[in-house]
Amino acid sequence: MAEAHSKDTVDSRADDAIESLAARFPGLESSTYRGQVRVVIGAGVALEFFTHLKQLGFNQLIDVTCVDYLEYRGATRRYGLVYLLTATGTGRRLTVRLFVDDPEPAVPSISGLWRSANWLEREVWDMFGIRFIGHPDLRRLLMPEEFLAHPLRKDYPLQGRGERHNFPVLTREDG
Amino acid sequence: MAIAPDQVTRSSSSGDGVREEDYLWTLNFGPQHPATHTTLRLVLKLDGERVVDAMPEMGYLHSGFEKIGEHLTFNQYVTVTDRMNYISPMANNVAWHHAVETLLGIDLTPRCKVIRTIVAELARVSDHLLSNGAVGLDTGAFTFFLYGFYQREVIYDIFETLCGARFTNSYTRVGGVSHDFTPLVIEKIRTFLRTFPKTLDDMERLLTRNRIFVDRTKGVGVLTREEAINGGATGPVARASGVTRDLRKDEPYLAYADYDFQVCCAAAGDCYSRYLVRMQEMRESIRILNQAIENIPSGEVNVGIEGRLALPSKQQVYSTIEGTISHFELSMSNRGFEVPREESYAAIEAPNGELGFYVVGDGSEVAYRARCRPPSVLHFSLFPQLIRGHTLSDVVAVLGSLNIIAAELDR
Amino acid sequence: MAIELPENVMVSRLDELASWCRKNSLWPMPFATACCGIELMATGAAKHDLARFGAEVFRFSPRQCDLMIVAGRVVMKMLPVLQRIWLQMHEPKWCISMGACASTGGVFDTYAVVQGIDRFIPVDMYVPGCPPRPEQLIQAIIDLQDKIQREGTITGREFDTSQRQLRKRALVDVTGVLQVDAARNPVIQRELRFPRSESRLP
């Protein structure tokens, strides 16, 4: 990997953050893959956890997304949310995972903490149908309002269910 | 010039019996409007000419890129990434395979790293030419735009010589690139590097101190540093607001650690500083390119056949047994390469900001999930905040300076 | 009785004359959504210069145009907009579908992308390529000019395309349950309120 030479420093810096987090939230699961530190939290402590992270200096929320583990071999929980955070001061990165299940998957919204969460959460709602409790304006972001399915779920086919051709046809005579 | 929105509403509600609805009017802007450049829609609430509020809407080009990513192999999906930010496709190619290689743990050859750096920087130049050109176009500087577009044609020409396509390049491959640099390409890039700074000087002379342009962009659409960080802005937009973050320096990938260049920042955070940052970044890109093009390491461009990742060269396939086996294994649909059952995120500093991919591998050659982190989405979500209190004619200047590309916005 | 014609007078059919005028002053309406739009821009810009073929007057108001160039993919959310713009254009009007996406959906065979705009609006000319080179678009415009000269608009022969369109529509496989809420789709609603003919209802 290109950043091989800087890997060690990244690791140790991120470790500090993990230690202080583990002290505050006992039972935190963390893992590292290719220098990227990931922690798994429960939906219950999410708000408190993210508030704490923000105080630790993780001031930028890079991305909120989700993975549907429906067809993933050996997976036990269905939706895994991914929060990517960066501390712009030190350049540290942290990946936070949060798992929820059917039916009615819902997690607390963090749009009060980071503005960027607003649209990213709307996108996750649109694509996966995960409700963000406390979100100020949870509408579809990408698909039309009258669309009913959540297309990035694994049980939704790539070609859709015919919605894309559910339109009236205009011919020459209509001009 | 700028009136805070709360002032507007306060003065309105204090009048006797005059309600906001009586004089505020709504204007629909887009999705098919020449000044949006792309397909996005704004619903503006106006008090006369002043914008009181804006409601952005997107999704008019949502084509399910991420869903396709779950059905195409790592090498096939690169064609789709071309169509993401279609004014700098090379950068998307590099970003996608950078993420895949992070997941797979592949170490590129030195030559490949330098080649990718060169094409990514060329993409940055062509992107900034168009985005600054569009700001110029929208504020009335048509010549400036044509200057920029002409140089883009030169870059298209380089890419066409390199891989046969003008801008849907699909250039990178897992562990390498599709075509090695030929002497002709290097010569073309050298010529470009010789002639381009002159055009850049001309462009600066045309616009940077042009009174009309400065009046229309200075102090318009101010994004403060805190807002930029909190709103997730990256790239030139964040740097124009004083966020000194550039992934090329902070998390050096490819060969960036070897080059001497500066991170361009500005403090004001208005449209004018975003323009300046982009202009300056082109100069820094030229610096990187100059250093890189003269020092391309020799050797193989793709990782070796032992790794079973990149297709071996025809020479190897026809003359060595290992080459034949490797070619065969890679072409078989049930063989392919080993992918860990892991997930990782890797980003590069694309022209527009941090462009990253969150890739989940499930052991097969097809990503289980290929999430693209698009910089445009977060920049567009900042828009209402930037435009409040300005006039209707500033809408296009702010939109242009954010450089929102619908295909990347909606994916 | 034969009419004596002065030397500098030519006799033509009115239809032909009208077509000749029309073909040489096409005003395109660029409906550029995606990457193909960049090539459309390049076609109009300095190097390729569409003005040589009398079709450079790009107008963004559908009321002023008679040639719609759909450049780029059209998705579910955009299709009603496209249809509305098509209806707003005055007759005579033509449509060029530029690029693989606009013609067939291209690489995007996904839930959101319309697989060819000719399923929903009439198309006169298809330009293959992803993206087509500017030269190809220019060729398409020249071919369209030929077509305008040959067919005219008075004979009504261009209505043939609607038959073709219906045939293609018959091939559309609408599987499964419709997921669109018809009550909230303005285009479907209008269709229901003002039914035009049985065969065209979705």
Ligand code: SF4
């Ligand atoms: S045909 Fe190709 S270039 Fe044109 S819009 Fe589609 S993907 Fe883009």
